Amino acid sequence: MQIFRSIVRRPSRSILTALGIAIGIFALVVVGALAERINLIVNGGIEYYSSRILVQEGSNSGNLFRVADPIKLDKLGDIRAVPGVRAAYPEIVTLFPDANRSGASFGQPPFIIGRDAAANANDPRPLAIRAGRDFRTGERGVAVLGEDLQKQLGVKIGETTIISGSTFIIVGVYEKNFTINDTAAVMPLADAQLLYKRATANPSTDNAPVTDLASQITVFVAEGVDPTQLAKDINQAVGNVKALDPDTFRAQVQESARLFNTIVFGAALIALLIGSLSVINTMVMAVAERTREIGIRKAIGASDGRVLRDFLAEAAVIGLLGGLMGLFFGELLIQYINLRTATNGSALFQVTPRLLVGSYGFSVVLAMLAGLGPAIKAARMLPIDALNRER
Amino acid sequence: MKPAIIATNLAKYYNTGKENEVRALDGVSFEVATGDLVAIIGPSGSGKSTLMHILGVLDKAQKGSLTIGDVIVEKAPRKQLPRIRAREIGFIFQGFNLLSTLTAVENVAEAAVYTGNSRRESLAKATKILEDVGLGDRLHNFPNQLSGGQQQRVAIARALVNNPTIILGDEPTGELDTVNAGKIMDLLVALNRDRGQTIILVTHNLEVAERCNTIITMRDGKIADIRRKGNHA
Numbered sequence: 001m002q003i004f005r006s007i008v009r010r011p012s013r014s015i016l017t018a019l020g021i022a023i024g025i026f027a028l029v030v031v032g033a034l035a036e037r038i039n040l041i042v043n044g045g046i047e048y049y050s051s052r053i054l055v056q057e058g059s060n061s062g063n064l065f066r067v068a069d070p071i072k073l074d075k076l077g078d079i080r081a082v083p084g085v086r087a088a089y090p091e092i093v094t095l096f097p098d099a100n101r102s103g104a105s106f107g108q109p110p111f112i113i114g115r116d117a118a119a120n121a122n123d124p125r126p127l128a129i130r131a132g133r134d135f136r137t138g139e140r141g142v143a144v145l146g147e148d149l150q151k152q153l154g155v156k157i158g159e160t161t162i163i164s165g166s167t168f169i170i171v172g173v174y175e176k177n178f179t180i181n182d183t184a185a186v187m188p189l190a191d192a193q194l195l196y197k198r199a200t201a202n203p204s205t206d207n208a209p210v211t212d213l214a215s216q217i218t219v220f221v222a223e224g225v226d227p228t229q230l231a232k233d234i235n236q237a238v239g240n241v242k243a244l245d246p247d248t249f250r251a252q253v254q255e256s257a258r259l260f261n262t263i264v265f266g267a268a269l270i271a272l273l274i275g276s277l278s279v280i281n282t283m284v285m286a287v288a289e290r291t292r293e294i295g296i297r298k299a300i301g302a303s304d305g306r307v308l309r310d311f312l313a314e315a316a317v318i319g320l321l322g323g324l325m326g327l328f329f330g331e332l333l334i335q336y337i338n339l340r341t342a343t344n345g346s347a348l349f350q351v352t353p354r355l356l357v358g359s360y361g362f363s364v365v366l367a368m369l370a371g372l373g374p375a376i377k378a379a380r381m382l383p384i385d386a387l388n389r390e391r
Numbered sequence: 392m393k394p395a396i397i398a399t400n401l402a403k404y405y406n407t408g409k410e411n412e413v414r415a416l417d418g419v420s421f422e423v424a425t426g427d428l429v430a431i432i433g434p435s436g437s438g439k440s441t442l443m444h445i446l447g448v449l450d451k452a453q454k455g456s457l458t459i460g461d462v463i464v465e466k467a468p469r470k471q472l473p474r475i476r477a478r479e480i481g482f483i484f485q486g487f488n489l490l491s492t493l494t495a496v497e498n499v500a501e502a503a504v505y506t507g508n509s510r511r512e513s514l515a516k517a518t519k520i521l522e523d524v525g526l527g528d529r530l531h532n533f534p535n536q537l538s539g540g541q542q543q544r545v546a547i548a549r550a551l552v553n554n555p556t557i558i559l560g561d562e563p564t565g566e567l568d569t570v571n572a573g574k575i576m577d578l579l580v581a582l583n584r585d586r587g588q589t590i591i592l593v594t595h596n597l598e599v600a601e602r603c604n605t606i607i608t609m610r611d612g613k614i615a616d617i618r619r620k621g622n623h624a
Contacts, residue, residue, distance in 0.1 A: 010492060293490060297490075301473050301477025303474075382450055383448075384444045
C-alpha cells in the first residue's frame, strides 16, 4: 500500500520512470512480434511439409521458392508404385499475378494452386475449412481461397472473382496454417491446368495436352515410413525427377530465413539493448534522486534490508506499470500496422502469449535488477552521507 | 546513575594526510548523565554538528569510543546500528527532514514501523504523540502544508514516537522565528522535565543554551569548556 502511495504521490517522476521502461518494452514487443510472425510462418511450413514429398521434373533446381517447370504425368503411376507411398497427386502451383493488391505486401505473393479434389481428403495434414466448403470431384469453375487471399481480394463465399482471366465462384475459405495455402486460390486441377497453359509460353508445355500438365506431384508418405528414405527411393525408382523430402524443405526454409532471422535478431537485440538501457537509466536516476530520502529513513531507524526491500518493491511496481504501458502501445502499433497490411492479405506481426509474458516479466525483472545496484549502494551508505548528498 | 552517553577521545578527520586536512573532531571526551538537558555551543566549524551526527550513529568516528546506554557503538555489528537509531535515539534535524510524500501522521508512524510496530499500531502511536505536541488538527497535512514550527513539531513527534532514551537536536530552532523557537524549546524542556528524557541540543542561540542544565562549548574540534548549572568543569 505504502509503495503504491509513494508512486502516486510522485506522479510526474513515476510516469516518467514508467515511460522510460515503456519505451524499452514497446521496442521489444514490436520487434518480438515480427520475429514471432516469422517463426510461425517457418514452423507452419516445416510442419505442413513434414508429411509430404514434392516431386518435380528433374531439370528443376529443386528450389521450392521458384515456380517449377512442368512435370510429365506419365511418371505418376511409377511414383504411386514406390513402396511407402500412401498417395500421390498432381498439382499446379503458379503465381497469381493479377490478384488485386492494394499496395505493398510484407508476406508471400498470391498463388494459384490446382489439385485433385481427393488430395485434401487423403492428406495426413489436410487444410481445414474455415467457412463454406471444399470443392468436389468433377466440379469446375470453383475455388477455395486461403484466408489471407480472401481478405486481400475482399470476396465472400458465393461471390465470383476473376482469376487469370477466368471467372470462379468462391465456395469456401481455408483456415490459416501459415503456408503457401494462406495466399492461394485453390481450384480443381483441370481449371488450374488451363490457366497454367494460358499463362506460360513454355515450349515444353505448348505441345503437351492440357490434362498432362502439373508443376509437381505431391506424395503423401505412408505411416511409419521415413520420408527422407522414401524421397531417395522415388529418385532411384523414377527417372528424371527430383523428390524433395521434408529435411530438404526444412534446410531450404532455414537457409532462406537465415538472413531475415539475422536481421530480425539484430533488431531484437537493439530493441533489447535500448529497452535495458532505458530501464536501467530510469531506475538508476530514480534511486539517485531519492538518496536523501534513503538517508532520512535510515536516520530514523530503517535497516539496510528494509530500504532495499522498499525500493525493489517500488521498482517492481514501476516495472509492472511501464511494462503494461509498453505492451499497450506496442499492441496498439501492431494492431494498426496489421490492420493496414491485412488488406494485402498478410499481417506483419504476431503477438503471442509467450511474447507478452516474456516482455512483461522482462520489464519487472529488469526494473528490479536495474534498481538493485543503486539501491544497495544507497542502503549501505552512512545516513549522514545520504542526507548530505543533495545539499 | 549510569551515564546515557560516554564519549572517549572521539576523532573525525577529513582529507587526512593532505594539506587541507580538517580535524572536525579531535579527541573529544565527555559524559552525559541520564536525564540531563545539554547544549553544545561553539562557532561554526567547531565540530558541533559532526559530534552530533556521531552521537546519533549517523556517522562514524575514526578514532575513540562511544557508548550509548549499554552499547559500545564501534563494536556493535552493522545490523545493530539501525536498531540503536530507532530505539535509543530520536534525532531532530535543523531542516526538519520530513518525508515530503507522507502526511504528518505518516511521517511519525514511519519511525514506529521501524521498531516492529504494525502500520495500524504505528499510526495510533503517531496520532497520540502528534496530539501531545499540539498538532492533533494537522495529522493529515503534508509537510508543505505546515509552517516551519509545525514541521519541527512533527519532527519532534517523530523523534519521540519510539520513546527513545536520548533526544538529539541539531539546531532544532535554527530555522524558526523567535516565537516558534521559544515554543519548541518549551516543549523540549517539558519533555526533559516530565519524561526524564536525556536531551542534547546543538545551538548557536545562547538563550536556548541558557535553558539547558549543561553547556558544552566546542572550539576547533575540541571541547573548550563544560559548564554545568552553577559550576565549570
